[in-house]
Amino acid sequence: MRDWSGTRLCRLADLDDGRPRGFELGEGTDRFDLFVLRRGEALLAYRNECPHAGSPLDLMPDQFLSADGRHLQCHTHGALFRIDDGMCVAGPCLGRRLTPVALGVVDGELLIG
Ligand code: FES
Numbered sequence: 001m002r003d004w005s006g007t008r009l010c011r012l013a014d015l016d017d018g019r020p021r022g023f024e025l026g027e028g029t030d031r032f033d034l035f036v037l038r039r040g041e042a043l044l045a046y047r048n049e050c051p052h053a054g055s056p057l058d059l060m061p062d063q064f065l066s067a068d069g070r071h072l073q074c075h076t077h078g079a080l081f082r083i084d085d086g087m088c089v090a091g092p093c094l095g096r097r098l099t100p101v102a103l104g105v106v107d108g109e110l111l112i113g
Contacts, residue, residue, distance in 0.1 A: 002030040005113030009036065009103075012110050015043075020064035020072075022048055022056075034101045035064050036110065037072075037083065043110070045101035046086050050074040052093035072098070 009023050015038040022035040033048035033056060048056045048064075052074065057064050059075040066073040071089070072081040079091030086098030104111045 001032070002026060004032050007112045009110045009112065012038075012105055012108050015110070018069075020062055022058060022062050022064070034112075035062070036103065037064070039083075043103050043105075044083065045103050045112075046072070046098040047101060049099065050076060050079060050093065051088065051096035051098065052077060052079055052091070 004025055007025060015021060015036060017038050017040065020035050020037040022033065025032040034045055035048050036043065036045045048058065050057055053076065055074065055076040057072065057074040063075055064072050066080055072083055072086070073079065074091070077092055079088050079093050081088050081098055086100060088094050088096050102113055104113055
């Protein structure tokens, strides 16, 4: 798979606080889907791939949170994940984690890596 380090995602100012946003990069074997969540000054990102069956978590674009907003949720079979570390705490992949994605910010631009 291609190394996506350094790829620009968006301006940091374009991320709404507390509202995850998905990104789809590349095609075919280079496809790389991720989502980013800004919580105040903190930034989190995970691959958009559920450890249960490999499906994207969002059935509707950017639908990554549970109804109460306390967890990330896979909307295929309902697995719940802690926001801070991606650990599955309920559902068919209990005890497995979402894959974190490293981020950086340069001149107000959000980058992978
Ligand atoms: S694919 Fe996510 S819970 Fe089954």
